[in-house]
Amino acid sequence: MRNTVTVKMVLIILMSALSGCSGLAPQPTATIAPTLTSTLIPPTATSTPTLTPTPTPIRTPPSLPGTFQSSVLNPLDTPHTYIEDTCQYLKLKWDPNNSAPGTVVMVIMYHSITDDSGPLGYSQINQDYHQLTMQHASELGFMTITPAQLADFLEKNARIPARSMLLLSDDRHQADFFKTHFVPLLKKYEWSSVTMAWISIATTPLEYFDPLQKLVNQGFLDIQAHGVVHNTPITEFSSDDYIRSELAGSIAFIQERFGVTPIAYIWPGGGFTKRGVEIAREVGYRLGFTVNPRGPVMFNWVPLSDTKDNMRLPEGGMGDPLLVLPRYWSTDADYRLTEVISIGDAAAAEAAANRDTELLYYDIVCKDTYGPISHP
Numbered sequence: 001m002r003n004t005v006t007v008k009m010v011l012i013i014l015m016s017a018l019s020g021c022s023g024l025a026p027q028p029t030a031t032i033a034p035t036l037t038s039t040l041i042p043p044t045a046t047s048t049p050t051l052t053p054t055p056t057p058i059r060t061p062p063s064l065p066g067t068f069q070s071s072v073l074n075p076l077d078t079p080h081t082y083i084e085d086t087c088q089y090l091k092l093k094w095d096p097n098n099s100a101p102g103t104v105v106m107v108i109m110y111h112s113i114t115d116d117s118g119p120l121g122y123s124q125i126n127q128d129y130h131q132l133t134m135q136h137a138s139e140l141g142f143m144t145i146t147p148a149q150l151a152d153f154l155e156k157n158a159r160i161p162a163r164s165m166l167l168l169s170d171d172r173h174q175a176d177f178f179k180t181h182f183v184p185l186l187k188k189y190e191w192s193s194v195t196m197a198w199i200s201i202a203t204t205p206l207e208y209f210d211p212l213q214k215l216v217n218q219g220f221l222d223i224q225a226h227g228v229v230h231n232t233p234i235t236e237f238s239s240d241d242y243i244r245s246e247l248a249g250s251i252a253f254i255q256e257r258f259g260v261t262p263i264a265y266i267w268p269g270g271g272f273t274k275r276g277v278e279i280a281r282e283v284g285y286r287l288g289f290t291v292n293p294r295g296p297v298m299f300n301w302v303p304l305s306d307t308k309d310n311m312r313l314p315e316g317g318m319g320d321p322l323l324v325l326p327r328y329w330s331t332d333a334d335y336r337l338t339e340v341i342s343i344g345d346a347a348a349a350e351a352a353a354n355r356d357t358e359l360l361y362y363d364i365v366c367k368d369t370y371g372p373i374s375h376p
Contacts, residue, residue, distance in 0.1 A: 061364040065354045068301060070343045077294040077303045082321045087366035089300055090358055093351075094373050098157040102348025103164070104296045105150060106142070106340045107289065109327040110169040113181045125330050127181065133334040134185045137165060140337055144191040146222050147264040151286040154322055157299045163341065168289065168327065170197045170226060170266060172204065175211030183220050193219055197226035197266035197289075200253035209257055216258055224264040225250035225285075233271025243276050248283045263287060265323070270313065277323045288323035290315060293332075296340045297325060298347060 064086070067079055083089040092098060111123035118126050143161035145153075150166055152158035167182065173196060182194040196212075215221035228249040234242075247265060254262050263286045267276075270291035280288055292312045295303040303326060306316035315324035328336050362373065 059364045061361045062357050064358060064361055065350075068347045068350050070295070070303075070346060072339055072343050073295050073303050074305075074309075076305045076307055076309050077326075078305070078316075079301045080304045080316060080321045081300045082302070083300045087362065087370050090362045090366065091370050091373055092157040093299065094355070094359060094362070095157070097159065097374060099153060099159050099299060100162065100348065101351030102298070102344045102346075103153070103160060103162050104298050104340055104344030104347070105145070105153065105160070105164045105166060106296045106333075106337070107150075107166045107168060107325060107327040108330055108333045109289075109291065110167065110330045111171065113177075113330075115180070120331050123329065123331070129334070130181060130330070131185070133330075133337075134189070136334055137337055138189045140341060142337070143189075144186070144193070146193055147195055147224055147287055149192075151263055151322075153299060154297065154302075155286070163344065167194045168197060168224075168266065169194060172196075172199050172201070172208065174208055175215055178215055178221055183215070186220055193222045195222040195224055195264075198223050198250075198254060198258075198262075199226045199230045199268075200228045200250045201230070202253075213258060216260065223254055223258050223260055223262060224266060225254060225262040226266045227268040228253065230268045233269035234267065234273055234276045235271055236273055238273065238276070240275065240279065243273075243279050244283065247276075247280050247285065251283065264289065267291075267324075272313065272315070272318065272324060274318050277318045277320050280323050281320060285323065287325060289325050289327055291329075292326050293328045294326035296328075296343055298344070301347070302326070 067081055069079065073079075081089075083092075093101060110125075112121070112125075113130050114124060114126045116126055117128040120126065120129065140163065141161075142163045142165045145160050145164045145166055147166065149158070149160050150164075153160045153164075169178075169182075178194060178196070185191070186194065212221065212223075216223060225247070227246045229246060232242075234246065246268075250265070251262055254260060261284075263284070265280050265285045265287070266289045272288065272290065277288065290313070292305070292315065294305065297303075302321040304315040304321060304324065305312065306314050308314050315321070318324050359373070362370075
């Protein structure tokens with residue numbers, strides 16, 4: 001029994017000794033990693049915040065100024081406008097390629113000019129007064145324009161001299177009248193033409209035409225219409241047939257005799273009616289002239305009256321200011337020159353003061369539809 005125990009003890013001691021002699025540390029028990037499944041678990045999604053665009057600020061258009069008023073005019077003669085589209089008006093007004101605000105036109109009506117220096121009459125002036133008036137006009141910077149230029153200016157604000165005159169002589173005159181009283185002045189001041197309101201009477205002597213045609217061809221004379229019968233002015237009692245014969249008949253006669261088409265009708269005797277104005281527009285006239293000396297005209301600005309005064313027929317209710325334009329009489333044209341300048345200068349100053357407001361209005365309200373205002 002003792003021997004057996006002894007043997008076991010020896011064996012244990014021997015094995016411990018061998019283990020210590022090997023220098024090998026006991027190895028830890030291997031750990032088996034758990035098996036990974038093939039299913040991938042997506043990471044938790046992070047939500048991206050929705051960006052709200054900054055709203056475009058709403059711009060409020062400014063209030064526009066009223067129509068320019070002039071204290072120089074007769075209180076009964078008030079400016080009338082004729083362009084209803086505000087955006088169109090502002091674009092034409094401020095286009096730098098067009099006439100500048102304050103550009104003014106003085107239309108002067110002539111009937112008779114005598115060769116001497118006698119007294120002035122109801123519708124008559126003498127040569128001395130006429131020459132002094134034209135010299136004064138030139139010194140003040142006035143230049144003459146034609147009816148076509150005036151129409152383009154009033155309709156589209158086309159560029160014309162800042163101080164313009166339309167010299168308009170009524171009734172039939174022979175070429176010598178214009179050669180004596182106008183052609184030398186046109187040459188001297190480098191002006192364009194004078195305009196004659198021609199009465200289209202079929203019995204006009206043939207010797208009138210060739211000399212007048214020569215002046216037309218030379219650019220000194222512009223022919224416009226002054227009726228056919230002429231001595232029977234258009235009134236509320238005039239039939240449509242008579243009105244058309246006067247208006248369309250004048251066009252046909254001038255086309256046949258002078259080879260040009262008139263665009264302006266000078267109302268004979270100063271007689272006009274709303275129906276006459278309507279028919280004038282229908283047959284192709286762009287302008288019409290009364291005998292009422294209400295003032296000068298500017299783009300979208302024509303002084304007219306809505307009330308009869310001093311035997312002057314009211315034009316305000318005609319509905320078409322361009323067909324009832326005012327004219328100054330030649331008998332007082334000289335001192336009216338400075339009046340015209342004062343009106344134009346005041347209009348220019350007021351326009352300059354309102355420029356930024358009107359351009360801001362255009363930018364907010366009009367530009368997207370009408371396009372930007374062009375530059376030179």
